[in-house]
Amino acid sequence: MLWIALIIGILVTALLLYYLLVVTEGVFLGRRLVVWLYDQVAATYDARKAVDPDFEAFFLARPLQHHLKHLPNPLILDVASGTGRLPIALLEEPLFHGRVIGLDASAKMLAVAAEKLRPYRFRAALVQQTADHLPFPPNCFDAVTCLEALEFFPNDETAVREMVRVLKPGGVLLVTRRKGIWGKAFLSRYRSVNQFANFLTTAEMEAVYTVPWQQEYDQVYGRKRRPA
Numbered sequence: 001m002l003w004i005a006l007i008i009g010i011l012v013t014a015l016l017l018y019y020l021l022v023v024t025e026g027v028f029l030g031r032r033l034v035v036w037l038y039d040q041v042a043a044t045y046d047a048r049k050a051v052d053p054d055f056e057a058f059f060l061a062r063p064l065q066h067h068l069k070h071l072p073n074p075l076i077l078d079v080a081s082g083t084g085r086l087p088i089a090l091l092e093e094p095l096f097h098g099r100v101i102g103l104d105a106s107a108k109m110l111a112v113a114a115e116k117l118r119p120y121r122f123r124a125a126l127v128q129q130t131a132d133h134l135p136f137p138p139n140c141f142d143a144v145t146c147l148e149a150l151e152f153f154p155n156d157e158t159a160v161r162e163m164v165r166v167l168k169p170g171g172v173l174l175v176t177r178r179k180g181i182w183g184k185a186f187l188s189r190y191r192s193v194n195q196f197a198n199f200l201t202t203a204e205m206e207a208v209y210t211v212p213w214q215q216e217y218d219q220v221y222g223r224k225r226r227p228a
């Protein structure tokens with residue numbers, strides 16, 4: 001009887017740890033743990049992710065570029081940039097002539113990004129900072145992006161408010177919505193398509209729309225309202 005209780009106890013603990021550390025990547029245990037976990041996986045992140053450059057160009061860089069086509073040299077902020085996925089995808093586009101700042105809290109993810117972005121020199125810059133306090137003045141970016149990260153922030157509302165603050169009126173916001181069963185594992189942090197659109201609309205955004213993207217994420221676009 002004691003053995004059975006012990007085995008059940010070990011199984012429950014293992015499942016709980018799996019949920020807290022793997023499925024939800026430490027978000028319910030605090031920001032420091034989330035960032036520490038990303039520091040640990042930084043060196044192998046790209047290999048595990050194995051993004052296809054053509055997929056990135058077609059479904060990420062070009063649609064975003066289309067929103068910015070009226071601007072000769074747009075300035076973009078990529079929040080939670082990780083190993084530089086979005087900056088690389090944009091800077092590899094021959095018709096993109098802008099600059100990208102990547103911001104992330106993990107020094108080791110940024111170190112990988114820095115190595116990959118070296119050829120782009122002054123067109124890319126990296127900043128180590130958390131998403132709840134963006135070190136930029138209001139209304140300075142033509143676009144702000146945040147891919148596969150909102151669900152890991154201590155407070156996604158604070159982060160989105162900051163992204164909108166630094167976005168120029170009329171500027172483009174591109175964020176991702178975690179979906180499916182793994183999205184629902186984030187409990188009250190999960191938002192349906194409509195809830196997510198309302199969330200952005202109440203944060204000064206308009207023309208919000210959702211595009212299915214990957215198995216676990218939708219892309220959600222919006223524009224910052226111009227003052228009336």
Ligand SMILES: C[S@@+](CC[C@H](N)C(=O)[O-])C[C@H]1O[C@@H](n2cnc3c(N)ncnc32)[C@H](O)[C@@H]1O
Pocket residue numbers: 031034035038079080081082083084085086103104105106109129130131132146147148149152153154
């Ligand atoms: C799943 S990765 C996404 C990286 C990149 N956007 C991509 O699509 O490959 C999540 C990133 O969020 C960063 N992150 C987590 N919490 C953060 C926070 N509070 N502030 C800034 N970055 C954070 C992690 O360091 C990690 O690089």
